[in-house]
Amino acid sequence: MAFAVTFATTALGVNGILQATHHPSSTPVQAAKPAEPSDPYETWLARHHLAGPPAPASTPSAQPGTPESASWEPPAPPPDAGPVYQPSYQPSYQPPAIVVGSTQQALINSDRSGAGLGPLTWSSCLAGIAYQNAVRMANQGAISHSGGAQADLGCGLGRQAGENVGYWSGGINDGQLNAMFMNSAGHRANIMGPYRYVGTAWAVAPNGYAYIAVEFS
Numbered sequence: 001m002a003f004a005v006t007f008a009t010t011a012l013g014v015n016g017i018l019q020a021t022h023h024p025s026s027t028p029v030q031a032a033k034p035a036e037p038s039d040p041y042e043t044w045l046a047r048h049h050l051a052g053p054p055a056p057a058s059t060p061s062a063q064p065g066t067p068e069s070a071s072w073e074p075p076a077p078p079p080d081a082g083p084v085y086q087p088s089y090q091p092s093y094q095p096p097a098i099v100v101g102s103t104q105q106a107l108i109n110s111d112r113s114g115a116g117l118g119p120l121t122w123s124s125c126l127a128g129i130a131y132q133n134a135v136r137m138a139n140q141g142a143i144s145h146s147g148g149a150q151a152d153l154g155c156g157l158g159r160q161a162g163e164n165v166g167y168w169s170g171g172i173n174d175g176q177l178n179a180m181f182m183n184s185a186g187h188r189a190n191i192m193g194p195y196r197y198v199g200t201a202w203a204v205a206p207n208g209y210a211y212i213a214v215e216f217s
Contacts, residue, residue, distance in 0.1 A: 096138035096211075099172060099202040100127050104214060107178040108191050108198060115192055125155035126199025126215040133165065133213035134203035141205065143167050148215060157197045157217040162190040164214040172202050172210045181214075190216055 101122075109119040133148045143165045152161035164187045166177050181187035195216040204210045 096135055096203040096205050098131060098135065099204070100131055100200070102172065102200060102202055103174045104178065104200040104212065105198055107174055108214070111178070111182060111191050117192060118196075120195060120198040120216070123155060123157060123197040123199045123215075123217065125157070126152055126197055126217060127201060128199070129155075130199045130201035130213040130215045131203075133163070133215075134201040134211050137165065137167070137211040137213070138203035138205040138209070141207075141209070143211060148213060152215045152217045155197075155217055158195065160194060160217070162193055162195065162216040164190050164216075165212065167209055167211045169209050171204060171208055172212075177212055190214075 105120065105122055112119060129148055129151045133146065136146060137143050145163060145165065148163040148165075149161045152163065153159075164181055166180060166187075168177055181191060193216060197217045198214065200212065200214045202210050202212050
């Protein structure tokens with residue numbers, strides 16, 4: 001059998017804010033003085049604020065107009081192409097069977113009682129995290145930690161969290177896994193840890209291997 005244990009800590013991150021400012025130039029821009037007409041007659045009219053004869057009106061050129069609205073006609077449906085092909089092959093993948101709860105909580109509380117410790121209360125939030133981790137391991141075919149203890153802190157049940165994971169090749173067996181956990185120093189430390197809540201879940205892969213995740217907080 002193979003087992004692993006992990007503890008998690010939290011860290012707060014701070015995001016910086018960037019600001020962009022625009023500073024307009026303080027030097028005023030002087031307007032350019034209009035040039036006087038080169039024609040003497042036009043110059044004389046301009047100086048005496050007079051206007052010359054009106055220029056002939058230009059003939060506007062024709063431009064295609066843009067319609068204010070347009071109507072859309074749906075295309076005709078294609079002719080019937082016959083029945084849709086259905087492949088005869090069907091994937092053989094079967095999702096893992098899930099057992100949330102089982103007797104793992106009772107065994108853990110029995111272990112704690114023998115050491116003079118209080119029982120752990122069931123948490124549906126922790127059980128949901130255990131469910132996700134058990135399914136992930138069953139799909140991968142291997143036990144591993146993937147931020148379970150860190151996710152446990154997100155349940156808001158305490159400042160500490162831990163996770164035990166394991167598998168049993170002969171299907172679900174809470175007694176055997178609990179005995180293996182208690183014979184491992186790291187896993188036993190989690191079972192006897194300063195926690196108040198627990199959530200567990202099994203996931204059984206199609207090959208019969210059962211994977212368990214136990215979340216503490």
